[in-house]
Amino acid sequence: MSTKQNFLKISSIDSVSSDMALIAKILSLQKKALKNDKGESMYYYGILGDETGTIPFTAWTFSSSLRVGDVIEIEHASSREYNGTIRLNIDARSQVVMKPGTDMEVKRSYSEKKIRDLSLKEPFVTVKGKISGVIEKEKEKNGEMITLYYGNLEDDTAVIRVTSFSRKLEEGETVKIVGAKVSEYNGRLRLTISDKTQVEHADLDFKIGIRLSNISDVKSPISGVSLAAVIVNIGAKSGVIKRCKTCNRKIDDDFCEEHPDDGFYKDLFAYFTAEDGTGYVHCTSGKSSLEEILGLTPDPLETQNITSNQVMKKLNETLLGKPVVISGDFVKNNDSLTFRARTIKQMSEDDLRIVQMFEAEEII
Ligand SMILES: [Zn+2]
Incomplete structure (x- = not known):
C-alpha cells in the first residue's frame, strides 16, 4: 500500500462517498451466511472506531483471521446510507491490511438503551x-x-x-x-x-413497575419481564419429576448416575407455550411458581404424594386456554429464546386494566 495515502478520520465520513482510505480498530465483528443461486457466501458486519468516533461497517471480503481489537488499514472503501446511518462498505475492490502490534485509542459514542x-x-x-x-x-x-x-x-x-x-x-x-x-x-x-x-x-426519569412486554419485542435473553398471555399448550411430560438430593439434576431412574446412594426428592415441573397476540414463547416453570397457582400447600409432595397425572389434570384445568400474567426471565437455548417463569398468576381485573393501558400506549 502507498504510504502517501491520505487517511480519513471516521468523524469526517458524513456523506455517501467512495474510494476512501482509513485506519481503524475493529470494535465488534459478526458474520452471516448468505445463500444465493451461486451458493453460500459469508459477509461480515460490525463497528470500526478511531480517535474521532465510530462507524458501522459491512464487509463482503474480509479475512477470517481478523478479530475484535485488531487495527486495520482499509483502502478503496465506500460509504452509503442505510436506515438513516452512514455505513462503511468494504467490497471486492477494497483492500484490507492488518497492522499487527498497533493499538489505537478510540473515541466511543454510546447510545442510551433500555x-x-x-x-x-x-x-x-x-x-x-x-x-x-x-x-x-x-x-x-x-x-x-x-x-x-x-x-x-x-x-x-x-x-x-x-x-x-x-x-x-x-x-x-x-x-x-x-x-x-x-x-x-x-x-x-x-x-x-x-x-x-x-x-x-443519576435520578431516574421513569418508574419501575410491572414491566409488561410483548413477546415479539424481546429479542435478547433479558430478565425480570412480565408477559400477559394465554397458555395455549401444556407439555405432556409436565408433572412430578425426580431430582438427585446431592446435585439437584433431574433423574429418570430412582438414582443419580453420579450419586447413586444419595437418594432423590420429588419436584414439580411444567413446560408450556404462552401466546400474547404478538408471538409465542416456550416456558418452563418449577415448584415455587406452580404450587400457588395449582392451589397446593407448600411442600405437597411429601404430604400428599401427588402424582404426575394429578398435577397434569390440575395444570389443564387451571392454565390451559386461560389468560395469565407470567413473570420471569428469557434464556437463550440453542439460538432460540425460552422463558423461565418465576411466578404465574391468573389475570385479575387489575392486571387487565394494566394490560389495556399498556396496549393503548403501544397504539399511541
Ligand atoms: Zn447427583
Missing part, C-alpha cells in the same frame, strides 16, 4: 437503572487480589446482571452507566463495568 433492547449487536451502550442484589467476591488476577461486584440493574423494561471490576456497586443506588459492555453468559445477557466505563449517580 435494558430490553440490549443485544450483542451493540456491545457498548449507556444504560440507566437501579442496582440491587449486590454481592462482593475476592478474586485473584495477575497475582493480585481484586474485589468484584455482582448485582442486577433494573429499569422500566427489564433486569440484567452486572459485573463490576472497578467500581463498588451500592445496593439501591440509581445510576447512569456510560460505556457498559454487553455480553452473553450461560444463555443470559450481562453488563460489564470496567475501568473504561463511567458510572455516575
Whole structure:
C-alpha cells in the first residue's frame, strides 16, 4: 500500500462517498451466511472506531483471521446510507491490511438503551437503572487480589446482571452507566463495568413497575419481564419429576448416575407455550411458581404424594386456554429464546386494566 495515502478520520465520513482510505480498530465483528443461486457466501458486519468516533461497517471480503481489537488499514472503501446511518462498505475492490502490534485509542459514542433492547449487536451502550442484589467476591488476577461486584440493574423494561471490576456497586443506588459492555453468559445477557466505563449517580426519569412486554419485542435473553398471555399448550411430560438430593439434576431412574446412594426428592415441573397476540414463547416453570397457582400447600409432595397425572389434570384445568400474567426471565437455548417463569398468576381485573393501558400506549 502507498504510504502517501491520505487517511480519513471516521468523524469526517458524513456523506455517501467512495474510494476512501482509513485506519481503524475493529470494535465488534459478526458474520452471516448468505445463500444465493451461486451458493453460500459469508459477509461480515460490525463497528470500526478511531480517535474521532465510530462507524458501522459491512464487509463482503474480509479475512477470517481478523478479530475484535485488531487495527486495520482499509483502502478503496465506500460509504452509503442505510436506515438513516452512514455505513462503511468494504467490497471486492477494497483492500484490507492488518497492522499487527498497533493499538489505537478510540473515541466511543454510546447510545442510551433500555435494558430490553440490549443485544450483542451493540456491545457498548449507556444504560440507566437501579442496582440491587449486590454481592462482593475476592478474586485473584495477575497475582493480585481484586474485589468484584455482582448485582442486577433494573429499569422500566427489564433486569440484567452486572459485573463490576472497578467500581463498588451500592445496593439501591440509581445510576447512569456510560460505556457498559454487553455480553452473553450461560444463555443470559450481562453488563460489564470496567475501568473504561463511567458510572455516575443519576435520578431516574421513569418508574419501575410491572414491566409488561410483548413477546415479539424481546429479542435478547433479558430478565425480570412480565408477559400477559394465554397458555395455549401444556407439555405432556409436565408433572412430578425426580431430582438427585446431592446435585439437584433431574433423574429418570430412582438414582443419580453420579450419586447413586444419595437418594432423590420429588419436584414439580411444567413446560408450556404462552401466546400474547404478538408471538409465542416456550416456558418452563418449577415448584415455587406452580404450587400457588395449582392451589397446593407448600411442600405437597411429601404430604400428599401427588402424582404426575394429578398435577397434569390440575395444570389443564387451571392454565390451559386461560389468560395469565407470567413473570420471569428469557434464556437463550440453542439460538432460540425460552422463558423461565418465576411466578404465574391468573389475570385479575387489575392486571387487565394494566394490560389495556399498556396496549393503548403501544397504539399511541
Ligand atoms: Zn447427583
